[in-house]
Amino acid sequence: MPYRLLRFGLSRKHPEPRMFTRHDSLKSGYDVVIIGGGGHGLAAAYYLARDHGIRNVAVLERGYIGGGNTGRNTTIIRSNYLTPEGVQFYDESVRLWQDLGEDFDLNLFYSKRGHYTLAHTDSAMRTMRWRAEVNKHYGVNSEAVDAAFVKRGIPMIDMSCAGHAPILGALFHEPGAIARHDAVAWGYGRGADRRGVEIHQQTEVTGIRLEGGRVVGVDTTRGAIATSRVLCAVAGFTPRVLDMVGLKTPNYVHPLQAMVSEPVKPWLDPIIVSGSLHVYVSQTARGELVMGASLDPYELHHTRSTLDFVESLCAHMLDMFPFLSEVNVNRQWAGLADMTPDFAPIMGVTPVEGFFLDAGWGTWGFKATPVCGKTMSYTVATGRNHQLIEGFAIDRFARYQLTGEKGAASVGH
Amino acid sequence: MKILVCPLNGPRPVSEFAYGGEVRQSPDPDTCSDAEWSSYVFNRSGSPGVKYEWWCHIASGFWFIALRDTARDVVIATYPAEAARRPLEPHRGAP
Numbered sequence: 001m002p003y004r005l006l007r008f009g010l011s012r013k014h015p016e017p018r019m020f021t022r023h024d025s026l027k028s029g030y031d032v033v034i035i036g037g038g039g040h041g042l043a044a045a046y047y048l049a050r051d052h053g054i055r056n057v058a059v060l061e062r063g064y065i066g067g068g069n070t071g072r073n074t075t076i077i078r079s080n081y082l083t084p085e086g087v088q089f090y091d092e093s094v095r096l097w098q099d100l101g102e103d104f105d106l107n108l109f110y111s112k113r114g115h116y117t118l119a120h121t122d123s124a125m126r127t128m129r130w131r132a133e134v135n136k137h138y139g140v141n142s143e144a145v146d147a148a149f150v151k152r153g154i155p156m157i158d159m160s161c162a163g164h165a166p167i168l169g170a171l172f173h174e175p176g177a178i179a180r181h182d183a184v185a186w187g188y189g190r191g192a193d194r195r196g197v198e199i200h201q202q203t204e205v206t207g208i209r210l211e212g213g214r215v216v217g218v219d220t221t222r223g224a225i226a227t228s229r230v231l232c233a234v235a236g237f238t239p240r241v242l243d244m245v246g247l248k249t250p251n252y253v254h255p256l257q258a259m260v261s262e263p264v265k266p267w268l269d270p271i272i273v274s275g276s277l278h279v280y281v282s283q284t285a286r287g288e289l290v291m292g293a294s295l296d297p298y299e300l301h302h303t304r305s306t307l308d309f310v311e312s313l314c315a316h317m318l319d320m321f322p323f324l325s326e327v328n329v330n331r332q333w334a335g336l337a338d339m340t341p342d343f344a345p346i347m348g349v350t351p352v353e354g355f356f357l358d359a360g361w362g363t364w365g366f367k368a369t370p371v372c373g374k375t376m377s378y379t380v381a382t383g384r385n386h387q388l389i390e391g392f393a394i395d396r397f398a399r400y401q402l403t404g405e406k407g408a409a410s411v412g413h
Numbered sequence: 414m415k416i417l418v419c420p421l422n423g424p425r426p427v428s429e430f431a432y433g434g435e436v437r438q439s440p441d442p443d444t445c446s447d448a449e450w451s452s453y454v455f456n457r458s459g460s461p462g463v464k465y466e467w468w469c470h471i472a473s474g475f476w477f478i479a480l481r482d483t484a485r486d487v488v489i490a491t492y493p494a495e496a497a498r499r500p501l502e503p504h505r506g507a508p
Contacts, residue, residue: 239459250455298432301461301484307414308428341455397455398448 019186020065020193023200029226030058030198032380033218034233035205035241037061039070039181039366040358041233042188042199043373044380049195051374052381057197058227059189060220062204062237066185069235072303072335073366074258074280074292075181076271078115080135080142080173082127082408085391086344087138089371092388094175096370104187108179109285114270115176116150120165124275127407128171135173142173153270162319165276176271178282178290184369208244208355215245215354231356231380233372236301236336238359245352249359250397251338254295255302256363257309259332261324263287275409277316288330291317295337295363303334337362342402343409347376347392348385356380357394363409415486417468420493421475433467436478436497463489465501 008014032048034041037059048054061067077097079090101108119125128144135142146169151159153172160166189199200222207219208230217226232241236253268283278293293313296306310332318325339362340346346360358376361368375386385393391403415427435458440449458464461484468491469476478496480489 240461243460248452248456249459250457251459252457253459253461299464299466299483300486302486304486338459398451400451 019190020199023198026058026200026203026220026222026225027198029217031056031227032229032231033057033225033227034059034231035218036068036232036234036237037065037185037189037199037201038068038233038235039066039184039188039369040235040361040372040376041231042066042185042192043369044231044233044358044376045192045197045199045373046188046195047373047377048381049192049197052377054377054381055196057192058225059192059197059199060203060205060218061199061201064201065189065199066182069335069337069361069365070181070185070369072258072333073181074282074290075178075366076115076273076280076282077110077177077179077367078173078271079140079175079367080115080117080131080171080408081405082131082134083344083391083403083405084134084138085403086405086408087134087140089375089388089392090367091138091140092374093368093371094177096374097177097179097367100184100187100370104183104191106183106187106190108183108187110177110179111285112175112177113282114153115173116153116270116272117171117173118150118167118272118274118276119169119171120161120167120274120276122168125169128169131171131408140173141175142171145170145172154268154272156267156323157272157320158322161274161277162322165274165319178271178284181366184366188369188373205241205244208241210245210352213351213353215352227354229354229356229380231358231376233358233376235359235361235365236338238338238357242357245350245355247350247352247355247357247394249346249394250341251346251360252299253301253336253338254298255300255304255334256292256295256337257305257332257334258290258292259310259313259329260291261289262328262330264289264327272320274316274320277319279313279316279320281317289317289324289327295339296334301336303336305332305334339363341397343405344403345372345392346394347372347389348379348394349383350394360392364405417479417488418491419470419473419475420477420491422470422473425470429470429472431469431471433469433476436465436467436501465497
């Protein structure tokens with residue numbers, strides 16, 4: 001095998017199929033231009049081509065596909081939200097996740113683990129009961145469980161959390177899962193590419209051309225494109241793209257950091273979240289612990305890492321799992337989270353005709369990738385907001401009708 | 414550890430401070446339109462840039478203003494809160 005590999009490496013021809021076609025130049029125009037080659041943008045391209053027959057689509061990506069928050073999150077998939085809008089939307093996403101690997105013919109390592117949101121106070125227990133009731137009402141499998149149930153599910157946990165935050169119970173969400181995030185971008189990208197969508201990496205959008213309040217084209221670092229429909233799915237770069245079309249939103253950007261430990265033997269099956277301790281953690285198939293915490297405390301458009309983050313996250317991890325004190329942290333990184341005041345996304349049509357927005361994905365975007373692709377492709381194809389995203393419309397702020405999802409954020413940001 | 418220079422307490426680690434958002438002028442609530450008011454309440458200038466911001470030194474409860482580049486996380490200058498009483502100069506270019 002090593003000789004075959006060596007011969008393959010040295011030969012001039014590499015007959016193995018590539019995941020995507022490389023296009024040397026942009027066409028002069030497309031039916032739809034999608035800004036952002038992350039999971040959301042590629043999923044929208046995939047469903048536009050597969051379900052709506054719109055194949056003359058370009059996905060423009062400034063860096064490389066899946067290199068933004070799609071590749072920087074902690075891959076947790078769940079639908080145990082708080083508002084009816086949120087629960088129905090994320091539950092549709094969880095349904096789509098189930099057979100996505102088969103759709104793509106690609107192993108997403110989708111792994112159903114069960115998801116515990118720990119409650120350390122009476123008021124947290126109250127929120128867990130509230131979420132469980134809303135979830136059950138919409139057919140989502142969630143229940144409020146007591147401390148004994150938590151101990152049975154996570155035998156290695158210190159139930160007193162070093163004595164200062166005893167666990168009273170949890171919200172247990174059985175469908176909670178993790179998946180291999182890169183494969184999601186590649187799967188959607190390959191599926192879209194095979195259906196005629198063009199993916200252009202290292203192509204930065206520098207401007208959006210408007211005429212009479214409607215989109216007519218896009219300027220890029222590789223030339224201008226004519227188009228009447230633009231979908232913006234750029235996470236932390238949303239405010240910069242919105243400046244190009246003169247739209248104001250409540251979007252603000254804070255970095256969100258995460259880190260991963262060295263691989264250890266499998267010992268943690270479920271996904272654990274503690275809002276009070278600002279921790280979410282799961283163990284990957286390779287044995288690494290993937291850990292995240294709350295947002296960095298102030299606005300910043302930079303993916304630098306800080307020691308403050310590692311120190312506080314490690315301290316809280318050790319409260320729950322003191323035996324990890326000898327385990328090393330391997331890597332840490334950050335992504336740019338575009339936050340909203342109500343912790344719900346901003347999706348759908350905008351006051352600029354032909355400009356569609358899939359933004360405000362803050363710290364909760366990965367799990368929604370499939371349903372965002374589905375609903376945004378419908379919205380772009382028909383020009384009308386999909387029924388599932390009506391609660392996330394851009395004009396909800398002017399109407400003071402927010403979709404308060406903060407109680408279901410993984411940790412208190 | 415990042416250091417912020419508080420006008421009252423001098424250089425202190427950033428973990429001692431709370432961020433209070435950009436310094437903004439409120440429209441007159443008696444005369445502005447509903448759209449102007451909701452825009453003031455919710456909308457933000459989300460793009461990176463050099464911005465005047467409210468910061469608070471938590472231990473002493475002292476609020477002040479910092480001029481900070483939100484693309485590079487560099488604090489250019491800090492001012493006592495009184496600076497907000499008069500219009501702040503728009504900052505031009507990098508320091």
